[in-house]
Amino acid sequence: MSARTDVKTYSGFQFTTILCILILYAPLIVVTVYSFNASESITTWRGLSLRWYVDIFVGPESAKFQQAAINSFSIAIIAATLATAIATAAATAIVRGGKYRLRTPSLGLISLPIMVPEIVLAVATLIFFNFIGFARGYMTILVAHIAFCIPFAYLPIQARMQGIENTYEHAAMDLYATKAQAFRRILLPLMMPGIISGFLLAFIVSLDDFIITNFVKGAGIETLPTAIFGSVKQGLKPNIMAISTMLLGLSIVMVTISYFVSKSDNTK
């Protein structure tokens, strides 16, 4: 096919794509490289070193970061687990519940946390906790995270369940399995890739959240993002580069797992 009639290729599009990838990754690569800088300053390069990674664990700010990490990870695990369970139940009702009047409103409610701008959701949640007299702290962060993680867990689970034909459950029920058994022994195992993928995405979204956490956290408690933000407001420091690189690596690992798990097909 000659270049003129090859309708699929346009000159410059490949260049733009490479530029796009470069833009997306350049800042992340630069920060990763500088996190291994031996220098006290973030500007001058003094050779490779792991000193800032050591500093996170034993340095003057280590206690603060460790507490923040414990808060972040425990909240992310609990919130992602509960959000995934709630989303799985909801997806079953939406995908396997037939047609009914509450189906569309339920879908609307589930997508609400991703339709409302994050700062508005943050304001609303803060005001609500104030209104019901719920003191701000660990519990307020946890509850807010459970709520906004639901749509992120829901999407891959729904996608997965739509891909599973109901003949498998019907075959089980023809063989006298109860509906509960068909769900637990047939549908749930088939849905596992979607559930794992949903859990991992909810986990990352919870771990990464800054705006809502910053509003509902109260004075004495920090998560990793709020601790990093507080530190960056006082100036960029090399230990922040190291901690950011570690979080970056964690996100990449989890997204990679989620991506390949959700692509896997266990219905064969």
Add this chain to the structure above:
Amino acid sequence: MAGGAVSGGSAASDTYAEARQWLLVPSWLVLGIFVLAPVCVMVIYSFLTKEFRGGVIWDPTLAAYDQFFFDRGLFGDGDPKLQWTYISIFWRSIWQAGLATILSLLIGFPTAYYIATRPSSTRTLWVFLITIPYWVNLLIRTVSMKFLLRDEGPLNGFLMNVGLINDPLHIINTNLAVQLGLFYSYLPFMVLPIYAAVERYNFTLSEAAADLYATKWTTLRRILLPAVKPGVIAGCILVFVPSLGAFLAPDLLGGAKNFMIGSLIEEQFKGNAGNWPFGAAASMILLSMVMIILLILSSQRRRAGVDQ
């Protein structure tokens, strides 16, 4: 992450029809109590009187909206004049978000098109490369951008080393930095929906146009673009809406002079201003703007017969 609603798909299997209410109860409870109810309470708070150290006094008033739109002089008894301070912050946010959207479209469209026309073996890798930044912590990405754009940062260092400039460019704490930050934050949101649309596009249509002597760019503009328009619109919403309410990019990259809506709202709750009803009213105005945009687009899509 505002944008498109979740679609339930059309599969109408009813294996678990009799349990559906019970299966939905947990999500109704959690989202009803901690998302829907808070938004309703926020509406009420926007009509209450401010308490000076945060919080509200239960005395209904329109003061918050009045303060947003009108200036009544130093003692609050002058003739109402339009108050430009807050309107201009909103206007600047719309402008910034709009420019970020256009910039993402200019880079995102060719990228999405290029990826969608790769053979399926390499396509997965390209999509994966775009997906990774989509999920990476926004705070860390914004901090990385700040690190890169600093006066003494690697970008200026690089440009001075290759001799393109002699003095560092002052990008940080300008409108440009905010724009670059927003563009960088939400660029993957532009690429992914356009990619999905181009991937479904039937290229024999373009080939037919080429056979009838349409040039390649005419084919792109007149044949492909109308067909993938829903994906382009979805991408624009997914960039514009979160940019409009962004807090991190203006706060970390723009400094105190380049206020956007997000910073204005945040200051009412976390900063020194401490005016909760005003913050609630500003949030309501932002939320209404977003909802109007989404409603107009969804009604257009319904008219165009895109929705099932």
